[in-house]
Amino acid sequence: DAKTTQPPSMDCAEGRAANLPCNHSTISGNEYVYWYRQIHSQGPQYIIHGLKNNETNEMASLIITEDRKSSTLILPHATLRDTAVYYCIVREAGTYKYIFGTGTRLKVLA
Amino acid sequence: NAGVMQNPRHLVRRRGQEARLRCSPMKGHSHVYWYRQLPEEGLKFMVYLQKENIIDESGMPKERFSAEFPKEGPSILRIQQVVRGDSAAYFCASSPEASRNEQFFGPGTRLTVL
Numbered sequence: 001d002a003k004t005t006q007p008p009s010m011d012c013a014e015g016r017a018a019n020l021p022c023n024h025s026t027i028s029g030n031e032y033v034y035w036y037r038q039i040h041s042q043g044p045q046y047i048i049h050g051l052k053n054n055e056t057n058e059m060a061s062l063i064i065t066e067d068r069k070s071s072t073l074i075l076p077h078a079t080l081r082d083t084a085v086y087y088c089i090v091r092e093a094g095t096y097k098y099i100f101g102t103g104t105r106l107k108v109l110a
Numbered sequence: 111n112a113g114v115m116q117n118p119r120h121l122v123r124r125r126g127q128e129a130r131l132r133c134s135p136m137k138g139h140s141h142v143y144w145y146r147q148l149p150e151e152g153l154k155f156m157v158y159l160q161k162e163n164i165i166d167e168s169g170m171p172k173e174r175f176s177a178e179f180p181k182e183g184p185s186i187l188r189i190q191q192v193v194r195g196d197s198a199a200y201f202c203a204s205s206p207e208a209s210r211n212e213q214f215f216g217p218g219t220r221l222t223v224l
Contacts (some may be wrong), residue, residue: 043215100152
């Protein structure tokens, strides 16, 4: 079964880069990796997704290892408003079932 | 363009009652996903629907839970004979097309079963 593993919590100083790792060693060859975040108990917010190549958008960068077994989400200049739980998500192959792990609780410190 | 809407935002039911949760997807979106989140846990996939069709319900409990997405109107997640263990936040998400596109989440419905 598809599964993701993330550290339960991380701290980051405001203005510094936040690097959030995720292990998804069971990902199948044609499934994407997605990142979402959840602030307080609101609905999750989409951040970025990728398949093989590194991706960048206005919110973050996504670095995917060549073997696709892990990835890192990078918030280049973290702000206090980036404090949230960050989820790395994969889809179970052959289904529409998106697997959320337990996420990383990122705390950005002033 | 309004986002995904869910109502009610908070719902209190007594054991044995029925709970109906509604989700209106974003305009132009015909794909809806339902998730459940227990306290301090990640979201768990329940069901994926397109208009008038259930595509994947592999995450739905076998009994008491059902979902629909009629041709007109919102998607409904229905829980019959609720028990305390059903207390959770229920989120729906929508997308314009199937699978690999990003999903847009609603604010959730917090169900409390007394």
